[in-house]
Amino acid sequence: MSLEIARKVLATEADAIRALVEGLGGEFERAVAMVVSCTGRVVWTGMGKSGIICRKLAATMSSTGTPALFLHPAEAIHGDLGMLTTGDLVVAISNSGATEEILRLLEILKRQGITLIAMTSYPGSPLARAADVHLDLGVRSEACPLNLAPTASTTASLALGDALALTVAVEKGFKEEDFARFHPGGKLGKKFLKVGDLMHSGDEMPVVRADTAMKDVIYEMSRKGLGLAVVLDLEGSLLGVITDGDLRRLMEREADPLARTAEQVMHPGGVCIAADELATAALKRLEEKRITSLLVCDGSGAVAGVLHIHDLWGVGLF
Numbered sequence: 001m002s003l004e005i006a007r008k009v010l011a012t013e014a015d016a017i018r019a020l021v022e023g024l025g026g027e028f029e030r031a032v033a034m035v036v037s038c039t040g041r042v043v044w045t046g047m048g049k050s051g052i053i054c055r056k057l058a059a060t061m062s063s064t065g066t067p068a069l070f071l072h073p074a075e076a077i078h079g080d081l082g083m084l085t086t087g088d089l090v091v092a093i094s095n096s097g098a099t100e101e102i103l104r105l106l107e108i109l110k111r112q113g114i115t116l117i118a119m120t121s122y123p124g125s126p127l128a129r130a131a132d133v134h135l136d137l138g139v140r141s142e143a144c145p146l147n148l149a150p151t152a153s154t155t156a157s158l159a160l161g162d163a164l165a166l167t168v169a170v171e172k173g174f175k176e177e178d179f180a181r182f183h184p185g186g187k188l189g190k191k192f193l194k195v196g197d198l199m200h201s202g203d204e205m206p207v208v209r210a211d212t213a214m215k216d217v218i219y220e221m222s223r224k225g226l227g228l229a230v231v232l233d234l235e236g237s238l239l240g241v242i243t244d245g246d247l248r249r250l251m252e253r254e255a256d257p258l259a260r261t262a263e264q265v266m267h268p269g270g271v272c273i274a275a276d277e278l279a280t281a282a283l284k285r286l287e288e289k290r291i292t293s294l295l296v297c298d299g300s301g302a303v304a305g306v307l308h309i310h311d312l313w314g315v316g317l318f
């Protein structure tokens with residue numbers, strides 16, 4: 001019995017979404033155009049379960065390049081109307097199209113010249129008639145066995161709102177890089193981190209000159225803690241790199257290793273990467289070369305920073 005009920009609920013909600021697919025047309029295109037051209041914020045409003053859906057849709061729009069917020073319709077008439085500004089657009093969700101708290105906003109929206117998009121299941125309802133664009137949810141029966149709890153209607157409004165938000169994002173040319181900017185703490189944000197965001201530069205970079213004594217080289221490497229020192233000539237151009245491995249080999253072969261200079265111990269050049277390369281590209285290069293650090297070089301070959309594998313571990317790229 002329980003499986004039968006569950007299958008009926010899922011089938012009813014799936015049917016509601018399928019009906020939306022078949023019913024999309026000119027009104028939806030008008031709604032997209034209105035949102036794309038909106039110079040303010042997209043303000044989502046709804047009561048009860050519809051309000052919860054609106055909160056989610058406002059968050060989806062905000063994260064895909066369209067400034068959006070949720071306005072509680074009951075709180076709106078008790079002071080929160082100040083959240084609305086010139087250029088805003090309101091999207092109101094009410095399955096019946098007769099939600100009292102939303103209807104009380106209509107005259108205010110009209111006076112302020114704010115565009116209204118309504119999502120209801122009843123094109124003849126007061127909200128649908130008052131809207132500049134009406135998107136028909138088309139739900140006549142909820143998935144609730146008692147036909148009481150908002151279920152198919154909230155599923156339909158969520159799906160249609162997602163369709164609106166993502167169509168607008170595509171129309172605006174929203175890209176993965178843009179999404180990452182709004183999700184710096186998420187997996188995608190990390191994927192688009194640049195080398196320049198993570199590198200050590202300025203005083204954090206271990207730098208020595210060609211004639212620096214090895215005791216001072218070792219001190220600089222220990223103080224900066226990146227497992228290497230960058231060797232520059234008097235003009236600041238890259239000569240080479242001294243790594244922890246170079247130090248170990250020096251200790252093994254030399255009776256007096258501290259008598260050497262940086263130029264005598266370094267290996268020429270170094271493995272470079274540009275600051276605007278992705279951190280994921282840096283990780284790949286470190287793994288291919290089986291090394292722990294990269295030099296961050298500009299177009300002229302000057303060293304702008306150092307990237308250590310620990311910097312990549314620190315942001316969770318492993």
